[in-house]
Amino acid sequence: MSRRIADGILRGLNQALAFAEGTAKKGTYVVHIPAEIDVKAIRGRLGMTQQQFAFRFGFSVNTVRHWEQGRRVPEGPTRAYLLVIDREPKAVQKALRIA
DSSP, rough: OOOHHHHHOOOOHHHHHHHTOOOOOOTSSOOOOSSSSHHHHHHHHHHHHHHHHHHHHTTTTHHHHHHTTTTTTHHHHHHHHHHHHHHHHHHHHEEEEEE
């Protein structure tokens, strides 16, 4: 591996570490929110019915149905929330739990 490639990888790792630790310069990173999100696939990976998914994460059952049937699409902030649910469902459930 060339020195240039190794330096690039090391720089990327340091940036990722700074971002994870919250020490990265603000404005350096852009949040990526996907244009489309497959709600049915997320729900399927969690092994939940539409009703369970809606209740657990604060959606109406009708909204979940409309998303899955393509009648409606989640807006930007909701897509971001669904992405977090997909990647870290336990953290979301923990955060939403009543103290």
